[in-house]
Amino acid sequence: MYGLWTRDTGCLALKKKQEVKNKDFQNRSSYHRVIKSVIFITGLGGIVGQLILIRELMITFYGNELTWGLVLASWLVFEAAGSFTVSHVKYFKNSSLYIIFIILYALFLPLALYFSRSIDVYLFHILPGETAGLFQLFISSLILVGPVSFVHGSLFPLAAEALSEVKTESLSFGIGPAYIWETAGTLTGGVMFTLVLARFFHSFQIGMGIILLHLIGGLILLGIYYPDYKKLKLIFLSIFCILFVSGIFLTNIIQDKTLERQFSGQNVVFYENTAYGNIVVTREREEHTFYYDGRPLFTDPAYDLGGVADFVHLSLTAHQKPKNILVLGGGIGGIINEVVGHQPESITYVELDGRLPEITQKLPLSLVPRELALPQVNVIQADARFYLRQTEKKYDLVIIGFLEPETLQTNRLFTREFFSLAADRLKEQGLMAFSLPGSLTYLGTELASYSRTMQLTAEDVFQQVSVIPGERSIYLASNSSFELNPQLLWNRMENRGLQDNFMSPGYLEYRLSQERQEWFLGELQEGRGEINSDLRPVGFFQALNYWGRTFAPRLQEYLFRLQQYSEVEFLGGLIVLCVLVIILIRLFFFKKSRVLIYAVGTTGMCALAFDLLILFVFQTLFGFIYQMMGLLLAAYMGGMAGGAALEPYFSNRVSSPDKLFKSLEAVIILLLGLFFGLVLIMQQLAGTGQTAVLIMSFTIFAVLSGGVTGMEFPAAARIRESTGRKEESTKIRAGLLYGADLLGGWLAGILISLLMFPLLGLKMTLLFLASLKVISLLFLFMGE
Numbered sequence: 001m002y003g004l005w006t007r008d009t010g011c012l013a014l015k016k017k018q019e020v021k022n023k024d025f026q027n028r029s030s031y032h033r034v035i036k037s038v039i040f041i042t043g044l045g046g047i048v049g050q051l052i053l054i055r056e057l058m059i060t061f062y063g064n065e066l067t068w069g070l071v072l073a074s075w076l077v078f079e080a081a082g083s084f085t086v087s088h089v090k091y092f093k094n095s096s097l098y099i100i101f102i103i104l105y106a107l108f109l110p111l112a113l114y115f116s117r118s119i120d121v122y123l124f125h126i127l128p129g130e131t132a133g134l135f136q137l138f139i140s141s142l143i144l145v146g147p148v149s150f151v152h153g154s155l156f157p158l159a160a161e162a163l164s165e166v167k168t169e170s171l172s173f174g175i176g177p178a179y180i181w182e183t184a185g186t187l188t189g190g191v192m193f194t195l196v197l198a199r200f201f202h203s204f205q206i207g208m209g210i211i212l213l214h215l216i217g218g219l220i221l222l223g224i225y226y227p228d229y230k231k232l233k234l235i236f237l238s239i240f241c242i243l244f245v246s247g248i249f250l251t252n253i254i255q256d257k258t259l260e261r262q263f264s265g266q267n268v269v270f271y272e273n274t275a276y277g278n279i280v281v282t283r284e285r286e287e288h289t290f291y292y293d294g295r296p297l298f299t300d301p302a303y304d305l306g307g308v309a310d311f312v313h314l315s316l317t318a319h320q321k322p323k324n325i326l327v328l329g330g331g332i333g334g335i336i337n338e339v340v341g342h343q344p345e346s347i348t349y350v351e352l353d354g355r356l357p358e359i360t361q362k363l364p365l366s367l368v369p370r371e372l373a374l375p376q377v378n379v380i381q382a383d384a385r386f387y388l389r390q391t392e393k394k395y396d397l398v399i400i401g402f403l404e405p406e407t408l409q410t411n412r413l414f415t416r417e418f419f420s421l422a423a424d425r426l427k428e429q430g431l432m433a434f435s436l437p438g439s440l441t442y443l444g445t446e447l448a449s450y451s452r453t454m455q456l457t458a459e460d461v462f463q464q465v466s467v468i469p470g471e472r473s474i475y476l477a478s479n480s481s482f483e484l485n486p487q488l489l490w491n492r493m494e495n496r497g498l499q500d501n502f503m504s505p506g507y508l509e510y511r512l513s514q515e516r517q518e519w520f521l522g523e524l525q526e527g528r529g530e531i532n533s534d535l536r537p538v539g540f541f542q543a544l545n546y547w548g549r550t551f552a553p554r555l556q557e558y559l560f561r562l563q564q565y566s567e568v569e570f571l572g573g574l575i576v577l578c579v580l581v582i583i584l585i586r587l588f589f590f591k592k593s594r595v596l597i598y599a600v601g602t603t604g605m606c607a608l609a610f611d612l613l614i615l616f617v618f619q620t621l622f623g624f625i626y627q628m629m630g631l632l633l634a635a636y637m638g639g640m641a642g643g644a645a646l647e648p649y650f651s652n653r654v655s656s657p658d659k660l661f662k663s664l665e666a667v668i669i670l671l672l673g674l675f676f677g678l679v680l681i682m683q684q685l686a687g688t689g690q691t692a693v694l695i696m697s698f699t700i701f702a703v704l705s706g707g708v709t710g711m712e713f714p715a716a717a718r719i720r721e722s723t724g725r726k727e728e729s730t731k732i733r734a735g736l737l738y739g740a741d742l743l744g745g746w747l748a749g750i751l752i753s754l755l756m757f758p759l760l761g762l763k764m765t766l767l768f769l770a771s772l773k774v775i776s777l778l779f780l781f782m783g784e
Contacts, residue, residue: 058626123136156738179644298333423479469519613752
């Protein structure tokens with residue numbers, strides 16, 4: 001009887017113990033899924049926050065694509081700081097910190113958005129239409145992005161620690177799953193932003209959605225960690241309900257107020273984000289001013305008559321009889337109105353953003369609708385480069401409107417490749433005309449370099465290039481000879497019935513003075529000129545250098561000095577530097593754990609480099625990255641998530657994680673070379689009607705490169721776990737590796753955006769990155 005009782009009691013005890021164990025496993029499984037959902041939310045909120053800040057700062061700084069690199073670089077360095085800092089905090093509960101930082105992100109992101117539209121006015125007193133320099137971009141991105149990204153970076157080690165606290169034998173835990181779920185959220189956020197958010201919502205509506213999502217995440221964690229804190233949960237729920245109900249009205253009020261401040265108190269009557277940029281229209285009495293990416297385009301009905309007429313009449317009278325004229329961008333708001341006076345048979349106006357002419361028909365304007373209604377005018381919505389490749393029509397005159405190579409989108413109209421396309425579409429006596437900033441007193445080294453680069457680029461394609469110096473210099477280029485004789489040009493104006501124009505024989509003598517021409521050519525010798533090309537956009541760099549000299553003269557002087565070195569000199573210096581680094585590392589820096597951190601850091605550089613270079617090259621070749629940015633970033637992040645998820649599969653099929661890591665290092669080097677070859681092929685095919693195929697190629701490469709770089713991080717975590725110190729916690733290990741990865745990305749963002757791509761070009765940038773990874777691979781083999 002006693003034995004039976006003991007046996008039954010033992011069975012009951014074992015059964016009860018098993019039930020407790022099953023219940024504990026179910027709880028841990030539930031917590032595991034919930035924490036992963038919160039990590040997914042923070043990943044989604046991170047990429048969407050990045051994208052809306054990039055978009056707003058692009059508008060604030062007039063469409064400058066370097067904003068991408070600077071925002072991403074600032075984001076990464078402060079994320080690294082947040083990750084490293086939180087991983088070493090010991091006096092607060094991990095659960096409390098996790099909830100606090102999720103709520104802080106929901107607070108800091110809308111504040112950054114609010115001030116992003118006026119930070120240039122507050123810090124640098126830049127008025128609408130004035131151009132900011134690289135220094136202003138850099139400082140603004142640090143101030144706005146810093147607090148937001150510091151908080152977001154803190155979330156990753158906290159999430160990894162949260163997952164490790166609920167680990168079981170059958171549940172994955174720690175750094176790898178946290179990385180996968182955060183990247184999966186990033187992928188989803190990028191796709192949502194491209195397909196839905198960017199098209200139908202303004203930034204403050206998107207920001208409100210991020211706030212609500214993170215409040216949900218905070219509520220979920222409160223339910224897990226602090227189930228008894230009912231009052232606190234009630235407060236969270238009340239705030240959520242209030243914001244949810246009032247969100248639409250509140251965000252629209254903030255939108256209107258910030259736009260009014262951004263445009264110095266002007267009455268904003270239209271605001272829209274298109275596939276190519278941002279359009280804003282303001283009204284003052286009966287005048288409407290159009291802004292594109294924050295930069296004024298034209299005013300209707302009163303345009304700059306002197307500047308527009310000077311450019312148009314000098315350009316058209318340089319041709320004997322311009323019958324067919326092609327205007328590429330910037331044609332409405334004055335240029336077409338002046339061109340009509342020369343009685344051409346046809347005016348073809350090609351505009352990249354078709355919404356611009358459409359919007360002018362919806363507003364009470366007088367000038368632009370009249371221009372577009374002229375029987376000679378044919379408006380075509382297309383990319384200028386695509387149109388030049390596709391059309392068989394030839395023109396007497398090709399005019400590039402009032403544009404400058406201040407962005408990659410506009411620089412693509414001032415490169416050797418574009419000038420070659422334009423030359424092919426000119427008739428035998430045809431001319432190409434464009435204008436750039438100038439001076440009649442003193443050019444200075446920045447403006448001299450800028451002007452000389454544009455002249456040399458045109459001379460590389462055309463047989464004759466003449467410049468008419470002025471406050472806005474006019475560049476005329478042709479493969480036939482033409483004459484700029486004042487009397488000849490006046491005779492042509494008279495024959496065309498334009499003698500009542502403000503032009504006069506005396507004015508033409510003044511503008512076309514031989515003495516002035518000689519002075520201008522002498523001033524150009526003070527600058528350094530180079531050929532501006534698609535894959536080495538030095539014209540873009542020099543335009544920014546010129547406009548930024550007022551605000552950061554020391555930085556501009558440093559950047560100007562860098563231009564004095566040739567590609568060969570840069571490459572030689574790079575090789576010498578690499579050899580010295582290898583020697584120093586071999587002597588003093590030989591620990592395997594440190595070599596691993598270096599490798600992760602350089603992979604972080606390559607990861608952001610792939611990201612940025614895909615965006616830069618896409619904008620250069622196609623010109624509509626504004627629409628595709630979210631999708632390409634999402635494709636890259638999706639590749640990273642897939643690579644991280646597949647890492648265990650590949651690790652189990654090699655003898656050690658070290659071999660997988662070294663293989664990935666070698667693949668990254670190969671991908672750098674593959675990318676250059678892919679870009680060269682795409683450059684030849686761009687504008688040939690294969691746009692969809694080329695976009696797909698970009699997307700596939702983004703997924704592939706993201707997959708390789710994404711696979712490295714969990715592989716490094718696995719190696720660090722097996723070789724690191726036993727007392728090193730998951731949070732510290734995650735902070736070190738994540739911090740190295742993000743710090744490498746920050747360096748890439750700064751170097752590539754500010755220096756390497758615009759000044760040295762794509763080839764040298766890829767060589768630099770390949771050299772870093774070769775050193776990394778050598779370190780790994782030396783550390784065996």
